[in-house]
Amino acid sequence: MEEEASNSSALPEAFIDFLKHNGLDPSIYTACHSTPRYIRLKPGCEAQIEAIEGEIKCKLERVEWLPGFYSLPSDVQIANSNAYREGKIYGIDAASGAAVSALDISAGDHVLDLCAAPGAKLCLISDILGDSGSVTGVDVSRHRLAACRTMLQKYALGNHCRLFVADGTTFSIIPMRVHANSKSCESGLKENVTFKEWTSRRPWKERKEAARIRKGGAVLSGPELIYYGCQSGVVGLKKSELYRTFCDTEFLSCGYDKVLVDAECTHDGSIKHVQKFEHWGWDTLQRRVLDAERGDSLTVLQLKLLTNGFRLLKAGGLLVYSTCSLTVAQNEDVVKQFLEENPSAELQAIDAAENWPCKDGQLQKTLRFDPLTSNTSGLFVAKFTKLAI
Numbered sequence: 001m002e003e004e005a006s007n008s009s010a011l012p013e014a015f016i017d018f019l020k021h022n023g024l025d026p027s028i029y030t031a032c033h034s035t036p037r038y039i040r041l042k043p044g045c046e047a048q049i050e051a052i053e054g055e056i057k058c059k060l061e062r063v064e065w066l067p068g069f070y071s072l073p074s075d076v077q078i079a080n081s082n083a084y085r086e087g088k089i090y091g092i093d094a095a096s097g098a099a100v101s102a103l104d105i106s107a108g109d110h111v112l113d114l115c116a117a118p119g120a121k122l123c124l125i126s127d128i129l130g131d132s133g134s135v136t137g138v139d140v141s142r143h144r145l146a147a148c149r150t151m152l153q154k155y156a157l158g159n160h161c162r163l164f165v166a167d168g169t170t171f172s173i174i175p176m177r178v179h180a181n182s183k184s185c186e187s188g189l190k191e192n193v194t195f196k197e198w199t200s201r202r203p204w205k206e207r208k209e210a211a212r213i214r215k216g217g218a219v220l221s222g223p224e225l226i227y228y229g230c231q232s233g234v235v236g237l238k239k240s241e242l243y244r245t246f247c248d249t250e251f252l253s254c255g256y257d258k259v260l261v262d263a264e265c266t267h268d269g270s271i272k273h274v275q276k277f278e279h280w281g282w283d284t285l286q287r288r289v290l291d292a293e294r295g296d297s298l299t300v301l302q303l304k305l306l307t308n309g310f311r312l313l314k315a316g317g318l319l320v321y322s323t324c325s326l327t328v329a330q331n332e333d334v335v336k337q338f339l340e341e342n343p344s345a346e347l348q349a350i351d352a353a354e355n356w357p358c359k360d361g362q363l364q365k366t367l368r369f370d371p372l373t374s375n376t377s378g379l380f381v382a383k384f385t386k387l388a389i
């Protein structure tokens, strides 16, 4: 009890108030100082573990419940190591790895990541798919998605990926496999050009247009394609084919096999994120992150993202909704309302979770990771399938 009190008193007051207001126990965070950092080892690099350990001067502990994942003390720096620079290891929390694992990705799947940036989960998805299927990453923030593109290129994981700056609540572009079957149709697009191989050097006209859109304000006129790999299905397409619109019922057969909605949230499950506000001032944390009004608008956004992600899923496909918040409002309440509004959505048990160190959520079949129970960052995970009704 004493330890709890002394540890929770180290948390910012604004954060403790937020936890109380949301019925969360501050003791969840008593373990956060000892929560390790996690890395994923690129498949095929297992023989190099000893060399990597020598380089970062620390032992990599295998995470028994999550293949390919290793833990190391949180104060060990990996950014300067060759293994990191060469893309053999990358940092990703084990709870995030579990959320991706819940999608049951198989070879050839076409996967949509609706809130993709900065891209840790998208890289893992691409790594699992290997040389098959496709990944479509969407994020409303251009600079965060540009960081995601850098990561994909660094880890040589971008061949089957395409990235769109777009609003995930309205995004409506079909998976890559469908483009292959779709015929070119006339459209109002000014320049119905064919996409050539992607290069970071955009033609002058395109750069001018993108700069004009950015200058014009934050409002997106439509999805902006900022990266596509040579196997992403984009090369050789006409703009009218890429941006062809489908009606909702068509997505039942032509939609994505798997959708991840790792929604924007208050990030309260990640104490490391909360502590970043130490530099910016706790008032900023209160105003920007923990404020009740902001919370209300977030839950509206989360429901819209989940609803649109589900619309884009094919019948029989799987969708995972996750947030790094531990509040009921942003998780179970959003899921409940979504289920009420979408009779074709069915919550699914996550079978692999039998061996995961997490707790049940307040809704049956949902899961919660937290620093105390799981020794990971906090994460809520719910998995759905789409019934063909």
Ligand SMILES: C[S@@+](CC[C@H](N)C(=O)[O-])C[C@H]1O[C@@H](n2cnc3c(N)ncnc32)[C@H](O)[C@@H]1O
Pocket: 096, 114, 115, 116, 117, 118, 119, 120, 121, 122, 138, 139, 140, 141, 144, 166, 167, 168, 169, 262, 263, 264, 265, 324
């Ligand atoms: C929790 S982060 C996603 C983390 C990411 N999945 C990863 O593993 O690195 C939430 C993301 O949602 C994005 N976002 C917020 N509103 C959005 C919207 N309307 N449409 C698409 N993305 C949105 C934010 O820019 C942010 O990058």
